[in-house]
Amino acid sequence: MGSVRVLIGTRKGAFVATADGKRQKWNLAGPFFGGWEIYHVKGSPADPNRLYASQTSGWFGQVIQRSSDGGKTWEIPGTGAGLAPMQMPSGSSNKFTYDTSEQTGKPLTTHQWYDGTQHPWEFKRVWHLEPSLTDPETVYAGVEDAALFRSSDGGQSWHELPGLRGHSSGPMWQPGAGGMGLHTIILDPRNPRRIYIAISAAGAFRTDDGGATWKPINKGLYSRYIPNPTAEVGHCVHHIAAHPSRPDVLFMQKHWDVMRSDDAGDNWHEVSGNLPTDFGFVIDVHAHEPETIYVVPIKSDGEHYPPDGKLRVFRSRSGGNEWEELSKGLPENNCFVDVLRDAMAVDRLDDCGIYFGTTGGAVYCSANSGDSWAPIAEHLPAVLSVEVQTLS
Numbered sequence: 001m002g003s004v005r006v007l008i009g010t011r012k013g014a015f016v017a018t019a020d021g022k023r024q025k026w027n028l029a030g031p032f033f034g035g036w037e038i039y040h041v042k043g044s045p046a047d048p049n050r051l052y053a054s055q056t057s058g059w060f061g062q063v064i065q066r067s068s069d070g071g072k073t074w075e076i077p078g079t080g081a082g083l084a085p086m087q088m089p090s091g092s093s094n095k096f097t098y099d100t101s102e103q104t105g106k107p108l109t110t111h112q113w114y115d116g117t118q119h120p121w122e123f124k125r126v127w128h129l130e131p132s133l134t135d136p137e138t139v140y141a142g143v144e145d146a147a148l149f150r151s152s153d154g155g156q157s158w159h160e161l162p163g164l165r166g167h168s169s170g171p172m173w174q175p176g177a178g179g180m181g182l183h184t185i186i187l188d189p190r191n192p193r194r195i196y197i198a199i200s201a202a203g204a205f206r207t208d209d210g211g212a213t214w215k216p217i218n219k220g221l222y223s224r225y226i227p228n229p230t231a232e233v234g235h236c237v238h239h240i241a242a243h244p245s246r247p248d249v250l251f252m253q254k255h256w257d258v259m260r261s262d263d264a265g266d267n268w269h270e271v272s273g274n275l276p277t278d279f280g281f282v283i284d285v286h287a288h289e290p291e292t293i294y295v296v297p298i299k300s301d302g303e304h305y306p307p308d309g310k311l312r313v314f315r316s317r318s319g320g321n322e323w324e325e326l327s328k329g330l331p332e333n334n335c336f337v338d339v340l341r342d343a344m345a346v347d348r349l350d351d352c353g354i355y356f357g358t359t360g361g362a363v364y365c366s367a368n369s370g371d372s373w374a375p376i377a378e379h380l381p382a383v384l385s386v387e388v389q390t391l392s
Contacts (some may be wrong), residue, residue, distance in 0.1 A: 008036035016071040021071035023367040047136035054126035077155040130185035142182030144383035146199040161211035176200030217265030243290035253283040269345035271320020287352040289318040305336040329373035349388035357383030
């Protein structure tokens with residue numbers, strides 16, 4: 001039957017919830033790094049005991065934490081156990097190395113680097129960590145301001161993939177309301193040189209050569225709030241998801257609109273259908289049904305809470321357009337929480353489990369593909385991310 005481990009990042013620490021395959025009784029451990037913002041926690045597909053966490057403090061900066069025992073203990077790679085702050089970009093631990101091939105002659109400060117157009121880029125936080133599908137020592141990091149890094153030594157050192165930030169459209173990228181973060185990284189299981197990423201508010205990009213060059217993949221997106229609604233870049237993409245068996249089929253939750261691509265992002269079309277609102281942040285795909293997708297509608301870009309104060313997940317079994325409401329077990333009135341872009345995940349058990357967390361500090365699980373829901377944790381700090389590991 002197997003078991004599951006749910007990795008929860010919050011405004012004030014990380015938590016790990018575990019349960020057997022029935023997913024009815026949960027054990028909650030934490031907080032780890034209590035009081036620190038844990039923007040994202042994710043486990044390695046190649047080693048279930050290897051976890052990575054993005055730990056941020058407005059005072060000390062950014063730290064990458066690593067666990068080699070499934071979250072029981074943590075360490076900063078290269079320094080041993082502890083919470084010593086990381087200096088950016090020249091510290092001895094978690095060192096982030098920026099490409100300087102196009103330096104303008106201006107010195108790098110602790111938090112800034114420059115491209116050939118003298119556009120300042122500020123390092124603020126790691127938004128998303130994406131471990132390699134095959135190597136637990138390799139992990140990618142999407143950061144704010146938008147850039148992509150890779151570590152091949154378990155997080156001890158990081159090197160920029162400069163082709164992305166060096167794209168000719170880079171100087172035109174603008175931050176969304178939450179910042180200019182690279183928040184989505186999808187590794188293609190069939191082609192190790194293909195990576196998809198998404199940036200708020202620049203759009204989606206794809207590399208087919210391991211990160212040397214990048215292509216904007218935003219054709220078909222329409223954003224009425226930018227000067228050119230169909231521009232090559234400038235779209236506020238909130239999240240992208242794909243099923244491992246069909247990596248060329250992508251699903252997107254945009255600032256407005258739910259979108260689908262059947263050709264690796266070269267073209268998109270809208271599949272919002274009968275949703276009560278097509279604004280939201282999360283989107284995910286059922287583990288065993290590539291045409292079954294999930295979203296959590298939010299009222300609007302100015303009102304980040306469920307329509308009518310009723311928390312609902314919507315499911316499409318047809319890859320979009322036709323949506324059904326899933327609300328059994330969820331708050332049905334006076335619920336004014338948000339569900340952030342990395343706060344939904346699925347497990348790989350035979351009866352696929354769906355999970356999501358809210359800014360109100362609750363994490364919900366459906367052990368029957370969304371038909372009914374129950375909380376696995378409540379009264380946590382605001383949830384920033386939810387990831388799930390399916391264990392044997």
